[in-house]
Ligand SMILES: C[S@@+](CC[C@H](N)C(=O)[O-])C[C@H]1O[C@@H](n2cnc3c(N)ncnc32)[C@H](O)[C@@H]1O
Ligand SMILES: CC(C)=CCC/C(C)=C/COP(=O)(O)OP(=O)(O)O
């Protein structure tokens with residue numbers, strides 16, 4: 553089912569592997585929310601993930617000031633980029649000759665950051681041709697297209713050679729796939745001793761089952777949030793051994809509380825805030841060694 557069906561400015565578009573993947577491709581092809589585009593416009597790094605860290609209230613200043621909304625957007629963007637920096641901190645030693653894989657790369661903001669930090673190649677895969685075109689256009693504008701490349705490709709079935717990749721990650725993209733299939737593919741293309749990192753939202757087994765808030769988030773994004781237990785079990789089954797697990801829930805709440813006050817709200821803020829507060833949902837980073 554990987555017949556090429558069409559192509560856009562810079563990418564080949566294989567047929568979706570499943571009807572669900574076709575739905576997700578359409579979802580991201582049509583996505584143009586101001587909360588993502590206006591934040592990306594701040595410095596040209598376009599993210600589709602959330603923020604962590606303390607809000608800088610001094611930088612925000614007086615809410616009555618005419619420049620406040622602009623400052624608020626810059627602050628939300630700063631927290632989202634801080635999230636990506638923390639993910640990159642956990643990739644382990646990476647050199648300029650290495651290649652990294654961003655699985656579910658969105659518009660490519662994290663890929664640019666990884667290349668700037670390590671000078672390495674970064675290969676991104678997304679189901680969305682719009683996103684891959686966007687990421688490749690940004691890479692050309694930044695003159696880093698020889699190092700940063702996005703393609704339309706199922707992250708469960710990539711063209712990367714066995715053992716060829718130094719490190720790889722999923723940043724808020726693992727809730728769209730079966731975790732066994734996902735980690736089998738990372739494990740295949742990662743070299744032994746390589747590093748895998750994910751930042752994800754997962755439901756908390758201590759709560760019992762997915763809460764109504766988690767169900768709302770799934771419906772909002774057409775995704776299927778896994779439990780923390782599923783992550784650890786699927787990693788263990790696929791030669792990925794957790795080295796670091798960080799509960800980022802307390803670090804992401806300030807981002808959501810700030811976002812809920814902005815003009816760019818999308819309606820999903822309450823579900824994140826309530827589920828993080830009631831303990832049914834957690835925002836975690838897991839960094840694992842490929843053994
Ligand atoms: C919430 S966005 C995260 C984007 C990016 N990681 C970031 O931090 O900005 C989810 C991404 O996962 C991608 N995705 C979902 N399922 C996928 C699959 N099976 N193969 C490749 N990409 C997939 C979507 O196309 C989208 O780019
Ligand atoms: C933590 C979880 C469960 C994430 C689900 C995946 C997702 C849609 C992430 C954010 O994308 P986005 O930046 O496009 O979303 P928004 O428009 O809400 O900012």
Ligand SMILES: [Mg+2]
Nearest residue numbers: 587588600601
């Ligand atoms: Mg966003």
